[in-house]
Amino acid sequence: MSEKILASVKVGPSKTELRELELPEIPADAALLKVEVAGVCGTDVSQYRLPLRGAPLIMGHENVGYLTRVGSEFAVRKGFKEGDLVFLEHYLPCGNCEWCHLGEYRHCTATEWFYDPRAIRYGYTSMDIAPGLWGGFSHYVYLPINAVLHNVPRGVTPEEAGVATPMSNGIQWTLIDGGVGCGSTVLIQGPGQQGLCCLMAAKQAGVSRIIVTGTGKDARRLEVANSFGADATVNVQEEDALAVIQKVTDGRGVDVVIDCTGGAGTATLLLGIEATKRRGGTMVIQAEGNQEFPSFPIGRLTRKGMTLKSARGHSYRAVELALLAIASHKFPLELMTTHQFGLAEVDYAIKSVSGEGAPDAIHVSVMPWK
Numbered sequence: 001m002s003e004k005i006l007a008s009v010k011v012g013p014s015k016t017e018l019r020e021l022e023l024p025e026i027p028a029d030a031a032l033l034k035v036e037v038a039g040v041c042g043t044d045v046s047q048y049r050l051p052l053r054g055a056p057l058i059m060g061h062e063n064v065g066y067l068t069r070v071g072s073e074f075a076v077r078k079g080f081k082e083g084d085l086v087f088l089e090h091y092l093p094c095g096n097c098e099w100c101h102l103g104e105y106r107h108c109t110a111t112e113w114f115y116d117p118r119a120i121r122y123g124y125t126s127m128d129i130a131p132g133l134w135g136g137f138s139h140y141v142y143l144p145i146n147a148v149l150h151n152v153p154r155g156v157t158p159e160e161a162g163v164a165t166p167m168s169n170g171i172q173w174t175l176i177d178g179g180v181g182c183g184s185t186v187l188i189q190g191p192g193q194q195g196l197c198c199l200m201a202a203k204q205a206g207v208s209r210i211i212v213t214g215t216g217k218d219a220r221r222l223e224v225a226n227s228f229g230a231d232a233t234v235n236v237q238e239e240d241a242l243a244v245i246q247k248v249t250d251g252r253g254v255d256v257v258i259d260c261t262g263g264a265g266t267a268t269l270l271l272g273i274e275a276t277k278r279r280g281g282t283m284v285i286q287a288e289g290n291q292e293f294p295s296f297p298i299g300r301l302t303r304k305g306m307t308l309k310s311a312r313g314h315s316y317r318a319v320e321l322a323l324l325a326i327a328s329h330k331f332p333l334e335l336m337t338t339h340q341f342g343l344a345e346v347d348y349a350i351k352s353v354s355g356e357g358a359p360d361a362i363h364v365s366v367m368p369w370k
Ligand SMILES: [Zn+2]
Pocket: 041, 042, 043, 044, 061, 062, 165
């Protein structure tokens, strides 16, 4: 007699259905994760609206839970046992390319879901690839031998560990890619969960000045940025952001700019180029896949000797540092983890992240057993 479980299944664009599924048998080289917290991220908002690529799928790629079944080979090779509280990365890497050996699973071609239809990732993979449990908006997630797990440090709750993904991005983009460290001056554009995690990473690194920008709809998020220690917050629709940045940095401009806005067009890059110091600043940017920038001011960029980098996911090391940052309990994370929903409310949870659901959402989680 097989066990029945529940999952929220995406059956079409912006459409989910609660379904009863069978818990699969776990072979010796696999394990099963009982999902406690599955974070909803900005990517989910855009992915949810898209048509299915094939069969329906279970979304949810920021997953924390307990290992409930661990095959004997999985236990030996991975070093995890039943009962462990773990954070699961959304990458399912090949395990033998140069990037995998470096812990840079985001660059492994096996994880390149956006360009390779055969690549599989948690939260993006259709259910016709057996055993179908490839997303966290479900009671359980299936873990093959190439799943990437991190132990959640003692003293950290599943709810706290639920922000490990944005925190990893914050550490990757700010400290590792942006080179932010002791004494740096920093501009963070966009005060959503990613921007706030960049702020926390920068504060822990000992920055001297940090400015966070947003728009009119970000009033609450900018308040939280203040609570997390921003030196100044700016609503770019009401204030001259460049003037504020110059004032806060005594006319020098910032060392590093991190763009965490989504769909804000080219304005944030233009501001970033102007806001960096006279020579040698770094800007870490991200954009939609098809976004273009006609008449990009490349002369201005090179005249200032700037470095432009892309924010794309995180390394294994960034996740380990993120879990330590969470375990330090230096920030009131509960100001950011604003909403939790059950499996039947996945549609509303995703809409809340896009601003069409619950008001003032910053970080939203699905708790499948709620
Ligand atoms: Zn995400």
